[in-house]
Amino acid sequence: MPMWTVFLFFICVHDAQTDEMISVSVMEGDSITLNSGVTEILRYDRILWFFGPSETRIADINDQVITRYDQSARFKDKLQLDSQTGSLTIKNITTTNSGLYKLTVLSQRGVSHKTFTVTVSAPVSTPVLQTIPQVSHYPASLPIPVITSDSSQCSLSSSVSRCSLVCSVLNVSDVTLSWYKGISLLSSISVSDLSISLSLPLEVEYQDNNTYSCVINNPIRNQTTHLDNISQLCHTCEGKVWFTRQDN
Structure with a gap:
């Protein structure tokens, strides 16, 4: 080399x-x-x-x-x-x-x-979206609230006639029952896991022109009953109050 x-x-x-x-x-x-x-x-x-x-x-x-x-x-x-x-x-x-x-x-x-x-x-696989069925313990439907008047609770104070209304539902559990005046909540009552009947009273003036509604609901459903005309339910109170004035 x-x-x-x-x-x-x-x-x-x-x-x-x-x-x-x-x-x-x-x-x-x-x-x-x-x-x-x-x-x-x-x-x-x-x-x-x-x-x-x-x-x-x-x-x-x-x-x-x-x-x-x-x-x-x-x-x-x-x-x-x-x-x-x-x-x-x-x-x-x-x-x-x-x-x-x-x-x-x-x-x-x-x-x-x-x-x-x-x-x-390695290439990342495309995500697959799946819907997992949700098992609910809530009933498939709720009863419609029933509004009645309690004539035994009619009253007259300072010349103002008052009528007592009652909203009721039968055999319910895990629900809330509420009274609304327009969109404003007036009162409510709740029940947990017991199957019972619920009643919620409300006192109104006979000449009241506001719209009232009674609502039953759970976290996934609701039912509403509207009361547009109070006089339809409170006419029995009107007669009772009139007779009371006559006696006085």
Whole structure:
């Protein structure tokens, strides 16, 4: 071997560049290119690609001749080397191709190394929305509230006739019974897990023109009875109050 050749190789080895670590993430089925950073491969340059912690050689360029060692199932027909730059392309990549890739470049300019950490992720499946039937312990329907008048509770105070109304429901549980004046809540009563009958009284003026309603509800259903004309229910009170005035 000529003396100048040995001397040149000695200089190249001691002019080696520090390793460069690069992380790359890719989805399964895609292709990636690991860039060598070389702009042009000269005739006597050598490009070496290794895979894994054991640094198994998978491809190289020597004297401008490309060789691929891709007959294993892991890399079969997947590797491609750029003849101008030495960059490595992995086609149709899979999760088995995840790992460390090491590049060594030997040239008259020196020796350089690059290490690529390649992470291949499997595609995320499309979420499937499903409706889970909700089992409810509440009854399928609620009874309609019944509004009646209690003539025994009719009263006359300061010449104002008053009538007592009663809203009732039978055999209910886990409900609330309420009186409303328009949209304003006047009173309410609740029952939990017992099956009972509920009654809720309300005293109104006989000449009252407001709209009243009685509502029974649980967290998922409700039933409403409206009272638009108080005189329809309070006419018995009117007669009782008239006779009371006559007696006085």
